[in-house]
Amino acid sequence: MKLTYRIVEFHIYINGWTCIQIESLISGVGGTGRGGLRSLTRYDEDTDWQKKLTPEQYVVTREKGTEVPFSGIYLNHSEVGMYHCVCCETPLFSSEAKYDSGTGWPSFKEAHGTWGQDESHACIIRRPDNSLGSAGTEVLCKNCDAHLGHVFDDGPDPSGQRFCINSVLLNQNKH
Numbered sequence: 511m512k513l514t515y516r517i518v519e520f521h522i523y524i525n526g527w528t529c530i531q532i533e534s535l536i537s538g539v540g541g542t543g544r545g546g547l548r549s550l551t552r553y554d555e556d557t558d559w560q561k562k563l564t565p566e567q568y569v570v571t572r573e574k575g576t577e578v579p580f581s582g583i584y585l586n587h588s589e590v591g592m593y594h595c596v597c598c599e600t601p602l603f604s605s606e607a608k609y610d611s612g613t614g615w616p617s618f619k620e621a622h623g624t625w626g627q628d629e630s631h632a633c634i635i636r637r638p639d640n641s642l643g644s645a646g647t648e649v650l651c652k653n654c655d656a657h658l659g660h661v662f663d664d665g666p667d668p669s670g671q672r673f674c675i676n677s678v679l680l681n682q683n684k685h
């Protein structure tokens with residue numbers, strides 16, 4: 511059995527976590543050719559999110575809900591560590607970027623892995639969203655498409671960004 515790995519996306523972060531997506535292409539011996547693609551990502555499209563998550567986590571992450579402001583466990587949380595996606599454990603935001611925006615939701619100046627203006631190494635993606643009544647930008651987990659919250663351009667310097675993120679979808683690992 512010959513195994514060939516094609517690295518689609520490979521990001522290594524300083525904290526030792528690897529955000530990795532590998533597709534393995536398996537060829538059988540004897541010239542049977544391509545045996546099929548096997549995904550090694552943590553996110554499986556068949557995941558039963560309703561089983562894996564609490565009802566509140568499910569509504570926020572998979573149905574784009576929003577938790578009640580000033581209700582989240584991480585709103586006034588100041589412990590040092592990394593905040594991970596509750597669905598797939600991808601590191602999303604560092605406590606170093608957290609600040610009090612006064613809005614009632616945990617707020618971050620930038621996503622983990624952002625270098626200056628370059629967000630290509632972060633594990634979040636942005637998507638236009640008009641559901642707030644005006645043009646907004648939704649923030650999702652790049653690995654599993656979980657809805658995280660929204661990003662606004664009224665944040666503090668130097669980024670000027672305010673990532674408004676629901677506590678319910680975050681898990682913090684302490685350093």
Ligand SMILES: [Zn+2]
Binds near residue numbers: 599600655
């Ligand atoms: Zn995720």
